[in-house]
Amino acid sequence: MASSKSSQTTRNVVIACLAVWSIISLIIIVVWATSPQMKGISHCRQELQALNEKHEGAKVIWNEDRQALEALVRQGWDNQTRLQAQVDAHREKLAQLNVTLDECHQENALLSANITTLENEIEAHKATEANLTAHISLQKEEIEWLHSNLTGKLHELESCEALRSAAVSMQKAAEKTTAACQTSKQYLHTQLTRCQNEALKEDSNHQQQQSPGNSAPMAAHGTPLIMALSLLPALLLALAS
Structure with missing residues (x-):
């Protein structure tokens, strides 16, 4: 928009300058034509012809300049249209970038919430790990105690096995x-x-053969057998x- 306004202003200034120059040329021609004391008619005609030629040349130059200015104006309009299209495209891209930026902000907020949740979970896992470490330490102590008892029981078992053997x-x-x-x-x-049996037999035999004279010897003979x-x-x- 600013380029189109500047080009139009330039064109108007050039046209105004050409119009002023044409008016000044006509005034000079009229002045020279109405002052016969200064110049002769032939000389004035020559000058008028020269001025007409200059005027025609100026008109040609003015037309050329006008066409060039019009071409510049058309090029300016084309440039303005192209620039406007580029501006519209950049606006659309900017709008898309703003939408993408909003989505990124939302995603960053979601990621921040997820990071906070993960940090809380990590703290919970650390606490769980500490509890498990303490529990494992207790279990290790219990295992060592059980191992010691098992060793004692094995020794007792070996002793019992030896005693059993x-x-x-x-x-x-x-x-x-x-x-x-x-x-x-x-x-x-x-x-x-x-x-x-032999003693019973001997007793029965001795009882049958017993007499008052030999009772003492028989008693002496039966005493060791009875003992x-x-x-x-x-x-x-x-x-x-």
Whole structure:
């Protein structure tokens, strides 16, 4: 708009200058034509012709200048139209940029809210991590305590296993001793039975052959046998125990 106004003003100034110059030329021609004392008619005609030629030349120049100015004005209008189109395009781009900027502001606000939420979640995760670390420390202490107890229990188990092995060995030895004692018991029981039978037989024989003269020797002879028979049950009980 400013370029078009300046071009139109320039054109008006040039046209006004040409009009003033034409009027001044006509006044000079009239003055020269009305003053015969200063110049002759022929000379005035020559000057008038020269002035007419100059005037025609000025008119041609003025027409050329006018056409050039009109061309400049048309070019100015074309430039103005093109510039206006560019301005409109830039306005549209600016409007789009403003919309994009508003969207960016909204996105930045949303991102700021998300960042705040994430920071809060990070703080919560840090607190959870601290709690888990403390819990893990307690669990490690408990694991160490359980490991210590397990080690003690393993030692106790090994001791019990050793005691069990010793008890098994002692049981086997006792079983063997019991078997030997049972064998000895059976042997002694057999011997006792046989001795009792022999003693009964001898007692019956001696009772049948007993007489008043030999009673003392028979008593002396039966005393060791009676003592042996009395010691056999004690020996059997000792072997059984």
